[in-house]
Amino acid sequence: MIPRPDMSVSIGRLTLRNPVITLSGTCGYGDEYAPFADLSALGAFTTKSVTLEERKGNPPPRIVETPAGMLNAIGLANVGLERFVTEKLPVLAGLGVPAIVNVAGHCIEDYLAVCARLDPLEAVAGLELNVSCPNVADGLVFGSDPAALGNLVRKVREVVRRSVLVVKLSPNVTDITATARAAIDAGADALSLVNTFVGMAIDVEKCRPVLANVTGGLSGPAIRPLALHMLHRVYREVAGPAGVPLIGMGGITDWQDAVAFMLAGATAVGIGTVLFVDPGVPVRVLEGMEDYLRRHGLASARELTGRLNALNRGPAPGCNTAGRGVRP
Amino acid sequence: MASFPDTGSPPTPLAKGLFRAQVAANEPLCTGHAELILRFDAFPPAWPGQFLQIQCTDPDGPVWRGGALIRRPFSIGGLRRGPRGVEIDILYRVMGVGTGWMSRLKPGEPVSVLGPLGRPFEPPPPGSLACLVGGGIGLPPLIWLAGELAEAGVQVLAFCGARTAELLPLRRDPAVPVRGAEPSAAWPALARWGVAAIVATDDGSLGARGRLPDVLADWLAARAADAPPVAIYTCGPEPMMQAVAGICRRRGLPCQVCLERMMACGMGTCQSCVVPVHDPAAEDGWRYRLCCTDGPVFPAEHVIWE
Numbered sequence: 155m156i157p158r159p160d161m162s163v164s165i166g167r168l169t170l171r172n173p174v175i176t177l178s179g180t181c182g183y184g185d186e187y188a189p190f191a192d193l194s195a196l197g198a199f200t201t202k203s204v205t206l207e208e209r210k211g212n213p214p215p216r217i218v219e220t221p222a223g224m225l226n227a228i229g230l231a232n233v234g235l236e237r238f239v240t241e242k243l244p245v246l247a248g249l250g251v252p253a254i255v256n257v258a259g260h261c262i263e264d265y266l267a268v269c270a271r272l273d274p275l276e277a278v279a280g281l282e283l284n285v286s287c288p289n290v291a292d293g294l295v296f297g298s299d300p301a302a303l304g305n306l307v308r309k310v311r312e313v314v315r316r317s318v319l320v321v322k323l324s325p326n327v328t329d330i331t332a333t334a335r336a337a338i339d340a341g342a343d344a345l346s347l348v349n350t351f352v353g354m355a356i357d358v359e360k361c362r363p364v365l366a367n368v369t370g371g372l373s374g375p376a377i378r379p380l381a382l383h384m385l386h387r388v389y390r391e392v393a394g395p396a397g398v399p400l401i402g403m404g405g406i407t408d409w410q411d412a413v414a415f416m417l418a419g420a421t422a423v424g425i426g427t428v429l430f431v432d433p434g435v436p437v438r439v440l441e442g443m444e445d446y447l448r449r450h451g452l453a454s455a456r457e458l459t460g461r462l463n464a465l466n467r468g469p470a471p472g473c474n475t476a477g478r479g480v481r482p
Numbered sequence: 483m484a485s486f487p488d489t490g491s492p493p494t495p496l497a498k499g500l501f502r503a504q505v506a507a508n509e510p511l512c513t514g515h516a517e518l519i520l521r522f523d524a525f526p527p528a529w530p531g532q533f534l535q536i537q538c539t540d541p542d543g544p545v546w547r548g549g550a551l552i553r554r555p556f557s558i559g560g561l562r563r564g565p566r567g568v569e570i571d572i573l574y575r576v577m578g579v580g581t582g583w584m585s586r587l588k589p590g591e592p593v594s595v596l597g598p599l600g601r602p603f604e605p606p607p608p609g610s611l612a613c614l615v616g617g618g619i620g621l622p623p624l625i626w627l628a629g630e631l632a633e634a635g636v637q638v639l640a641f642c643g644a645r646t647a648e649l650l651p652l653r654r655d656p657a658v659p660v661r662g663a664e665p666s667a668a669w670p671a672l673a674r675w676g677v678a679a680i681v682a683t684d685d686g687s688l689g690a691r692g693r694l695p696d697v698l699a700d701w702l703a704a705r706a707a708d709a710p711p712v713a714i715y716t717c718g719p720e721p722m723m724q725a726v727a728g729i730c731r732r733r734g735l736p737c738q739v740c741l742e743r744m745m746a747c748g749m750g751t752c753q754s755c756v757v758p759v760h761d762p763a764a765e766d767g768w769r770y771r772l773c774c775t776d777g778p779v780f781p782a783e784h785v786i787w788e
Contacts, residue, residue, distance in 0.1 A: 182751035189498045190596065190749065202753075210770055215744050217754035219552050219579075224746060231753045231770065374551050407545045430552055430747035431537060432545055432594070434500065 159447035160454040161440070163197070163421050165399050166318040166343030168252060168279055170197035170422060173455050174412065174440045177403055177426035178202060178256035178282065178322075179228065181433075183242040184249050191433035194250045195440065197422060201238075201246065203258040203284050206267050208234030213366040218355045223374030223405070224427060225353050227367035230258050230284075235268050243277045252279035254320065262306055270313040278317050283310060286324030286349040297324035297349070300336035307340035320401065323347040325377075325384055334388045338398050345393060346401035346424065348381045373427040378405030382418055386462070389419025394460055407435065409442025416443075416458035497526035502541060503593045506569060508585070513648040515619065516585055517559070518572040520593060525561075525568040529602030530627035531740055531779040533557045534572065534595050535748035538580035541594035550580035552746045553596060555774075557717070559622030560629070560671075573622040573651050599748045600778045603627055603738050606636060606713035615641040615726050617694055617718025621651055623740050624717055625671050632675035637710070639665060640672050640679035641701075643694030643718065647687040652679075663690035663697055694718075695725035702733060716740070720787070727782035737782035743773040750775035758786040 161172035176193060178200040187193060211231025218225050233241065238255075246253040255278050259265040265283065272278045285306065286297035296306050307321055321337040323330060325348035334345055350371025355364040363369075381404020393400050402420030405427070406412050412423040425436045447455060503520035511517045535553035539546065560571035576585045587593065603623075606612045612631050614624040621642060631638050644650035654660075658668035665678035666689075672679050681689030682697040690697050702712065716726045717740035730737035743755035755773035757780065768786055771777065 179753075180747075180751060182749075186750045190500045202751075211753060211756065214754070214756050216756065217552075217744055217746050217752065219550065222546070222548075222551065224552055226746070226752070226754060228753045231756075375546055427551075427746075428545055430749075430752055432500070433749070435545055 157453070159444055159452060160456075161444060161447075163399075163455055163459075165198075165280065165320070165401065165422060168198075168318040170252060172197040172440055173416065173420075173422035173443070174436050175200060175254070175401060175422050175424045176429060176436060177424040178284065179226075180426040180429045183238075184246045184253070187429070187433040191437065193433070193436065196251050196436050198252040198254050198279065199246065199249060200254040200282060200424070201242070201256055202232055203230050203256045204232055204235055204238045204268060204272075205230055205258050205260075206235050206264045208232065208237065215365055216367070217370070218364040220353065220355055220372065221376060223372050223376030225355055225365060225370030225372050226350070227365045227370035229367065235271060239271065239275070243275065247277035253277055254280035254282050254318075256282045256284050256322070258284040262309055265306060265310050266313055269310050273314045273317050280318040280320055281310075281314055282320040282322050282346060283307065284322055284349070286322055286326070297333065298327045300332045303333050304336035304340040307337050307342055311341035318343045320344045320346050322349055323384075323388075324349050325380065325404075326352050330384045331388055331391045334392045338392060338396050342398065344399045344401060344421075345388065346403060347388060348377070348384050348404050351377055351380065373405065375405040375407055378411060381405060382414060385415060385420060386418040389460055394419060399459075406439070409439045409446065412439045412443055413446055413458065416455070417460070417462040419460045419462070421456075421459050498596070498598055499526065501525065501595045501597070503570070503595050505587045505589050505591045505593060507589060508587045511573060511651050511653065515573065515575050515649070515651040517651075518574065518584060518587065520570045520572065520595065521566070522568040522570065522595075525570070526598060528558060528561055528598035530558070530630050531602035531623050531738075532598040532600050533623075533748070533778060534570070534597035535599060535745075536572070536580075536584070536596075537594035538583045541592050549583055553748060554580040554584075555599075555742070555745055555748055557623035557740065557778075558598065558626055560626045571622070571626075573619065573625075575619040575651070596748060600774060601776065603715055603740070603779050605631070605634065607711065607736070609710055610713040611637045611639060611710045613639050613641060613698070613712050613714050615643075615694060615698055615714060615716040615718070615722075617643045617722045618645070618649060619651060620716075620718030620722075620740070620742075622717075624715060625652075627715060628672050628677045629675045632677055638675070638677045640669075640677055641682070641694055641698050642669070642679050642689075643682045643684075643697075643722070644688075645684045647683055650681065650683070650688065660689055663701065693725070694722060695729060698726060699729050702729065702735075711735075714738070714782075716782075723782075724787040727785065727787070730782055738779050739782045739785060741773050741778050741780060741785070743778075745774050748774045758788070759784045760786060 212229030353372035399421035402415030403424030538550035667673040745755035746752040756770035
């Protein structure tokens, strides 16, 4: 009998029982999906963004479906730090899954205050910096300027001593390896990528944008090839050589997508938008991935990470300036 | 407070789940509208006003392989429990890629359904006449409500509106006359419960000519002073519900509104389906609530109309 593959992976000091993570903003604070699916089997759970003060969020309409995806402009609606700690964290602690708390802010001081408060709490396994929310006025500054991002991460690193520090990268940049490098150099334990792409939809009859916020973040299968490419670049050029784990995300809907992100260099994968359609997807992804490992004779999920490189040693995509081309 | 038959008043929290249903029927209703009947082996207790999130793609195989991505919310338009399981009626208007897919469903095909979702209508105060005011594709939750209330012994009168006769999503019994703003039993979906309906169309092609809130206001004004108190339930286009809520506010009538919002999940996670409501406890007097889990039914006086 073939032994059961070892599904555990490590994100910094944090060991996850498997590489499947639910993503910020798509799974609430933990108990909303309880009637529909058992999330306790997952590797980790990521909360909706928490900000220092409570935020009402943007006016509606906040979402619209677009081809193969959806635009959202929720605007970081959340209960604020203190209510999160008193009302939501106890629920998370009861899930039986490591909780990664996504943190957003207007300025460095906001991030520092939230991270310093959450870091010592037992129920917090990781802190994920949302430096790339496209739906708040100043959300993109940290996410698109490597120097500003490095400065933020360096300061946050000083107050985050216990939990794993993850930086979530924006795809709305000219060169994602630059922000990836800045975050790693400043001390991030791991990177998660990518956040949503800024997009827009227009109601032509009403002659106005569909979203009250005008623009929104595009997620879903529409962004999958773009996200996969960005993850692969960051893995090959920055994170892989630096030994920093990546959490891959962007339009994953089934186990094949999840395995593709792992092969491209992800240590763990995030399931987001598809949870809205079926909260049972993460468990099926996990089952599919386990079966894939068995069929391919792999003993551990860790063997999937970057396996694409092991099989194809061509030049990194995006750096192929010598015109050498990759042998088919 | 009265309770609904069989099921009584809803408990908190309500049972809900992810189900695989089978198409029992899918028939055109009127121009651009159709009625889908789904059959479930089992389904949790449900109440009028609650809704389903239907995955508008084949539930077998990958979650997404083209077509609609997020589920589409539909009010439950009727629910019957029998020895062969549970049947649920969904009345829908073909609008886009999701409802277009639904319109092509054939009997026997599988459909993935989340539900029952949301906070339902509450029964009226004892002794009330329940007036159900529905416009266009806002009618389905009121059709089920009419049946449930009538079964519970509540007096019910329906007000049904559409832009034109062709767009009223109710099958008509041609043998029964419809005269102006008089209650008529020409609509079997309501008449089978002994419920009559006053119909109004914007163009006068059926029933009274004019807007439904005006017809309701005239009817209320003409009532005898000693007639039983009225409780209003409304669902339809937002300007219509806003007008109905205004009439109820001026007359001091209880009014419950069933709202519709674009939503991704229906389970309280995506935070997209917000409704601004008055909240004296909030710093600036208002807050957002979620249409999917705090609603879709709200007391009209809570809603801040946009």
